[in-house]
Amino acid sequence: MSQNPLTLNHDVNDATRSAGPTRRPEVPTSPDIAVVPDTDPVFQISDLSFFYGAFRAIRDVSMDVRGNQITAVIGPSGCGKSTFIRCLNRMNELIPGTRVAGRIDYHGQDLYADDVDPIEVRRRIGMVFQKPNPFPKSIYDNVAFGPKVNGLKPASMDDLVEESLRRAALWDEVKDKVKKSAFSLSGGQQQRLCIARCIAVKPEVILMDEPCSALDPLATNRIEELMIELKQDYTIVIVTHNMQQAARVSDRTAFFTAEVSDEGRERTGVLVELDRTEKIFTAPGDRRTEDYITGRFG
Template identity: 60%
Template sequence: MAIAILERESAAGEKVPETNIKISVRNLNLFYGEKQALFEVSIDIKEKEITALIGPSGCGKSTFLRTLNRMNDLIDGVKISGSIVIDGQDIYKSNDVIKLRTKVGMVFQKPNLFPMSIYDNVAYGPKMHGIRNKAKLDQIVEESLRGAAIWDEVKDRLKTSALGLSGGQQQRVCIARAIAMKPDVILMDEPTSALDPISTLKVEELLDEMKKDYTIVIVTHNMQQAARVSDRTAFFLNGEIIEFAETSKIFSTPDDQRTEDYVTGRFG
């Protein structure tokens, strides 16, 4: 199995650990009851890059993504071994899951806005965190919607139901809702798979803007999307990382035959 740990050459020509690693995963195994879904996954995720996770359906991409903010904790019978260190802290050794999920936000496959106004959807998290000042909330809502490239489309209808927006607009409001919590990391699980091509393009353009500010991990089964938006790509198969490299390498000269077969569409 590939060890997806990042290294670079020092001035003296030695291999040394890469700098600016935001998330460091080592020997991660995950079981759903008796069934093992992740096998010895080790990977480094660099700060302010977009890391794409690709691989056929059922290979563990979503499972792995959810381990990064402990969303699997919500599923009965899940057992995990190994470590995930974010900013020097092993997230499974700390019990502050609320703080973790603030730092590591998530956007899901289908837009999952609450049946309330656009404004209230974005202000919801900050309010739960105790922000009550109206001017402050107004500011967070505007900044977050701008950050998700949807402000101009919704600024005149902030108090109307979020569910009246198109699917693509709703997904960008979901991204705004994640941004409103001021996370460092945003996890996205096939965020455009329910969107039309034009909305997909808008989200992809947005991702490119967002990586100035955030570390992004995105699951996609759209290979063109991985190639367009990501800096590095990890190829998963049967719960293992087979290969992890710069995206251009994965799509042009991968080392592993299975990676090549997958990215050229021979299976999956």
């Protein structure tokens, strides 16, 4: 094995990735070979902290999330990646005893302002979870659920369901059995169903919290391809444990780590750096990032 376990693929649209872990990624000589356009920021996060009771899970995170890109959030376990991403659609506040400090602007609007409806926030900023979590309903009803409860009245629900399933690259596999239980699908199909379900409410952002950690490599591959397709229309933030995955799919990568407090009891997540994915994986600006991605830590 080479010293670097990472495989970096610059042409992320290329589905036939063959580079094994033994081949060191080709490091571009000029910093602007892989062009990551500076699209408008969708989220502008400043000094974000999150508390579970008295415990501070993340501290002073400031970063931008740009539109129509995939932003990966990586870092060791317990560094607050999931907590962070759940702040972006106000999922965290469903847990009693939690508190947010700092500010998240979404298209310039304060996401946590008093007059902002968290339900509307969550509709616009959809979420896909670690474990596929379809409802115990039919495939069709799973997709139609969101539009129905959000009072969306599409001209034809059938069309909306089909379109959503198509976008999630699932339609061809399920078109003959949409009335069957979602549990009849494989894990990877269930996860794509969850993506379809998310798309059906027409969000602008899709947050993905380790969407492939329960899936096998083939199913993971399909989801990754799907993500790259979806970024044409959506802004995607993905939390992943899998550095190769971050390297393969994302445009920008944020590296979080956990700082252990003086007493050694509390672990607080902090953002170390955010940069173009390629830069993070080839020439990180911070020593801690380098240690992590080269496997010396974490």
